[in-house]
Every structure is written in structure tokens, then in C-alpha cells.
Amino acid sequence: MTNINNIQSISQILDSQSTKKSKSSGPAQGFESLLNSVLEKTQESEQGIQATELGEIPAMDFDIQTVSSIVTDKTDKLLTSLESYAYKLDDGNITLKEIEPMLEELNADAASLLEETLSLGEDDQSLIDIARSTAVTAKTEYLKFQRGDYL
Known part of the structure; x- marks a missing residue:
């Protein structure tokens, strides 16, 4: 039984030492003052003063493109390039x-367009047909040029 009493007296000594350490000045004191200043600022903002650093940050609006809009844009770009190519070839x-x-x-754009059409679903079959025929036209022109049809 005497051992149990010793444990209680040791715990009392430890408690008094930890209390003395928390009251002493040092790094803990600096943290405590910093914490108190932040708490004061938070309380001021709750009382009506707006704190900008603690305010809500609004989210940006994202422009999310679907695969069909990407294919449409690439097809339009390729058609415009083919038209420009036809004018230059005629000049x-x-x-x-x-x-x-x-x-x-043109050849690189056509290859990229064909890859994008693989991601489209069955609902976009008409877009797939237009994109593929545009890409095939561009690749055909590339092959004709490489073969020397325009010499």
C-alpha cells in the first residue's frame, strides 16, 4: 500500500513541475501570444469587421469541353486549313x-482528328462521319502532294 501512496505523491510533484514550466517564458509563450492575437482578429471579424485574409475564396468558372466539341473544333480547323491550301495551290x-x-x-491535324473520333460514342455518328471524311480528304491531299501529282 505504501507504493501506491508514493505514486500519488510523484504524480503531484510532476503536475506542479509542468504547471511551473507552462508559466515560464520561452517558445511556448511566443506561441501563446501569437495564438491570442489571431483569436482577437477572428473575434473582431465576427463582430462586423471584415477580415479579407480569412474570407471565402470564390471558385473560378471552368470551361469544360466535351469530346464532341473538341472534335467539332478540330474538324472546323482542318476544313479551314484545307480551304487555305486549295487557294494556295491555285495561286x-x-x-x-x-x-x-x-x-x-494538315497531315498532323488529320491524324489528331482521327484519334479524337475514337472517343466519340454512337450518338455522335454524324459528327464521326464528317470528321473522318475531312481527315481522309486531308490525308489524301498529303499523299497526292508527296506522290508528285501537282508537279
Whole structure:
């Protein structure tokens, strides 16, 4: 029984030492003052003073594109490029060497468009048909140019 009493007296000594340490100045004191200043600012903002650093941050509006809108945009871009290519091909002042970089871009855009059409569902079958025929037209023009049909 005497051992139990010793435990109680040891715990009382430890409690008094921890109380003395918390009252002493040091790093804990600096944290306590910082915490108190933040709490005061929070209480002031609750009383009507608006604190901008603690206010709500509004979310940005996101422009989410669907796969069908991406395919539509790429198809439109490819059709515009094909039209520009046709005008340049018809112009006698522009050499075939000047047209070649445009055809390389047409070929790359057509490949990208074909990859995007694989992501579309059955509901967009008409869009798939238009996109694929546009891409095939661009690839055909690229092959004709590489083969030398326009020499």
C-alpha cells in the first residue's frame, strides 16, 4: 500500500513541475501570444469587421469541353486549313516548296482528328462521319502532294 501512496505523491510533484514550466517564458509563450492575437482578429471579424485574409475564396468558372466539341473544333480547323491550301495551290505565285509545311500540318491535324473520333460514342455518328471524311480528304491531299501529282 505504501507504493501506491508514493505514486500519488510523484504524480503531484510532476503536475506542479509542468504547471511551473507552462508559466515560464520561452517558445511556448511566443506561441501563446501569437495564438491570442489571431483569436482577437477572428473575434473582431465576427463582430462586423471584415477580415479579407480569412474570407471565402470564390471558385473560378471552368470551361469544360466535351469530346464532341473538341472534335467539332478540330474538324472546323482542318476544313479551314484545307480551304487555305486549295487557294494556295491555285495561286501560281506560290511554289510547292512553300506549300509543303502547310501539308505537313494538315497531315498532323488529320491524324489528331482521327484519334479524337475514337472517343466519340454512337450518338455522335454524324459528327464521326464528317470528321473522318475531312481527315481522309486531308490525308489524301498529303499523299497526292508527296506522290508528285501537282508537279
